[in-house]
Amino acid sequence: MTCISHFIHIPGTFPSKRVPSPTNISITFTQRPLQLFHLLLLLLLLLLFSFSPSEQSFPWGSAAAVSQLGRTDPGHSRIGSNPDRAFFSNGERPGRLLGLSPLRTTIRSVQGESSSKSATELPQTGDQMNGIHSRRLQKDLSSFPRPLSVSDLSSVPENGSKMRISFKGISGSYSEDAALKAYPNCETVPCIEFEDTFKAVELWLADKAVLPIESSSVGSIHRNYDLLLRHRLHIVSEVQLPVNFCLLALPGVRLEQLKHVLSHPQALASSDIALGKLNVTRENVDDTAGAAQLVASKKLRDTGVIASARAAELYGLTVVAEKIQDDLDSITRFIVLARDPIIPRTDKPFKTSIVFTLDEGPGVLFKALAVFALRNINLTKIESRPQRKRPLRVVDDSNTGSAK
Numbered sequence: 001m002t003c004i005s006h007f008i009h010i011p012g013t014f015p016s017k018r019v020p021s022p023t024n025i026s027i028t029f030t031q032r033p034l035q036l037f038h039l040l041l042l043l044l045l046l047l048l049f050s051f052s053p054s055e056q057s058f059p060w061g062s063a064a065a066v067s068q069l070g071r072t073d074p075g076h077s078r079i080g081s082n083p084d085r086a087f088f089s090n091g092e093r094p095g096r097l098l099g100l101s102p103l104r105t106t107i108r109s110v111q112g113e114s115s116s117k118s119a120t121e122l123p124q125t126g127d128q129m130n131g132i133h134s135r136r137l138q139k140d141l142s143s144f145p146r147p148l149s150v151s152d153l154s155s156v157p158e159n160g161s162k163m164r165i166s167f168k169g170i171s172g173s174y175s176e177d178a179a180l181k182a183y184p185n186c187e188t189v190p191c192i193e194f195e196d197t198f199k200a201v202e203l204w205l206a207d208k209a210v211l212p213i214e215s216s217s218v219g220s221i222h223r224n225y226d227l228l229l230r231h232r233l234h235i236v237s238e239v240q241l242p243v244n245f246c247l248l249a250l251p252g253v254r255l256e257q258l259k260h261v262l263s264h265p266q267a268l269a270s271s272d273i274a275l276g277k278l279n280v281t282r283e284n285v286d287d288t289a290g291a292a293q294l295v296a297s298k299k300l301r302d303t304g305v306i307a308s309a310r311a312a313e314l315y316g317l318t319v320v321a322e323k324i325q326d327d328l329d330s331i332t333r334f335i336v337l338a339r340d341p342i343i344p345r346t347d348k349p350f351k352t353s354i355v356f357t358l359d360e361g362p363g364v365l366f367k368a369l370a371v372f373a374l375r376n377i378n379l380t381k382i383e384s385r386p387q388r389k390r391p392l393r394v395v396d397d398s399n400t401g402s403a404k
């Protein structure tokens with residue numbers, strides 16, 4: 001008995017040698033006493049039956065056969081005593097599925113020729129079942145987004161090559177620092193504009209993009225919020241970079257000799273107090289490392305740069321002053337974007353970003369936020385952006401998306 005219920009519950013691992021189990025043979029014996037010749041013939045047939053290759057590959061069909069054998073002797077089979085018990089995933093009873101009564105099948109399986117016929121019929125039915133079942137399963141699974149695994153978060157893509165991360169600026173910029181912090185062994189892909197970092201990923205020139213979204217001292221980087229609305233990439237990670245703004249100059253140049261300071265507007269704004277103490281003009285450039293390269297290549301002795309110590313090393317400048325930012329604990333938050341979304345797991349907390357628009361009306365934002373408050377969901381940041389007559393892309397379940 002234990003044997004019967006055991007192998008019925010393990011589809012796909014049905015050991016064919018169990019089919020002619022002693023229990024099943026003894027069942028048949030009680031029904032029809034046999035001569036020695038018949039017994040030998042029977043054993044031969046059973047041996048043939050048990051080594052049939054098709055038997056091994058269609059466990060469901062075999063399970064049905066055993067359940068029907070058991071039905072001849074209610075005392076030997078719990079399964080046989082419950083004809084309504086379903087063994088197929090569609091709830092169909094085996095006897096009905098095969099178009100045979102359980103008793104007839106049992107007799108055939110021990111009486112000669114027809115037993116081998118029944119043995120081949122059963123696997124075919126199992127085959128059809130497996131086929132229908134797996135086709136249905138494949139269709140269902142293909143409509144789901146591919147779940148990312150731990151390997152997607154590591155610095156090496158599946159094919160063994162280095163992860164390519166696009167960032168805005170040139171080597172030595174803070175954005176590149178953020179990319180290297182997130183993926184220490186990555187290959188960084190410099191881009192001229194923020195939008196180019198998105199396009200690099202969309203066109204498969206890079207695997208991911210890293211871009212600043214917020215500075216703890218200066219606030220949101222709105223340009224990147226707007227780009228997020230217009231592109232189809234997904235936020236998959238976040239990097240928080242403590243930014244150490246340094247004042248750089250050509251080797252041998254002293255602080256008092258500087259008349260101009262070049263840098264990215266964010267860096268200049270974050271270093272307002274220190275720059276106010278110097279008698280210098282402030283000039284915006286596209287990125288901090290680009291400013292360092294410009295001063296180095298043009299040998300501008302009266303011009304300083306706000307950039308990182310790594311940029312000083314890369315472009316042959318010296319650090320004249322360190323940590324010149326107003327807020328010494330300033331942190332810039334970067335987001336990592338990818339073509340595929342991350343499926344949140346339950347073993348650790350995940351941050352989620354949601355974008356929505358509301359129709360005009362009193363209290364609409366209040367009502368939308370109540371959805372979170374009533375469920376005790378903590379919000380880390382709220383940002384509002386004007387739509388500027390640009391349609392917002394709405395993503396549906398299949399992640400195709402349309403403009404609204």
Ligand SMILES: O=C(O)C(=O)C[C@]1(C(=O)O)C=C[C@@H](O)C=C1
Nearest residue numbers: 173174175212264266287288332
């Ligand atoms: O110019 C750089 O180095 C950048 O990486 C850009 C950027 C920014 O856009 O905010 C990034 C971080 C710093 O706060 C300053 C500049």
